[in-house]
Amino acid sequence: xxxxxxxxxxxxxxxxxxxxxxxxxxxxxxxxxxxxxxxxxxxxxxxxxxxxxxxxxxxxxxxxxxxxxxxxxxxxxxxxxxxxxxxxxxxxxxxx
Numbered sequence: 302x303x304x305x306x307x308x309x310x311x312x313x314x315x316x317x318x319x320x321x322x323x324x325x326x327x328x329x330x331x332x333x334x335x336x337x338x339x340x341x342x343x344x345x346x347x348x349x350x351x352x353x354x355x356x357x358x359x360x361x362x363x364x365x366x367x368x369x370x371x372x373x374x375x376x377x378x379x380x381x382x383x384x385x386x387x388x389x390x391x392x393x394x395x396x397x
Contacts, residue, residue: 302329303328303389305331306331306394307332308395309395310339328348329389332356334359354374354382355374355377357376
């Protein structure tokens, strides 16, 4: 299972789109930094059963807290991020 990490807004970059095109069943998505803006849209329709995480500090900093209540999105802290990194191999960073 691959951990995909996206740090760019889907409104200004193709990073999330490229990530989702390469997403496989069982993969996990982590939104960090401006990637949390993806919570505003329906970007995850192509991966309805996927586990999606976003960093709490980044959602708070970008006023995305209300958007992070989507049913398939779990808000996590840095400790959980480290755990995800130890649980998944490979890790692919979509930073464009």
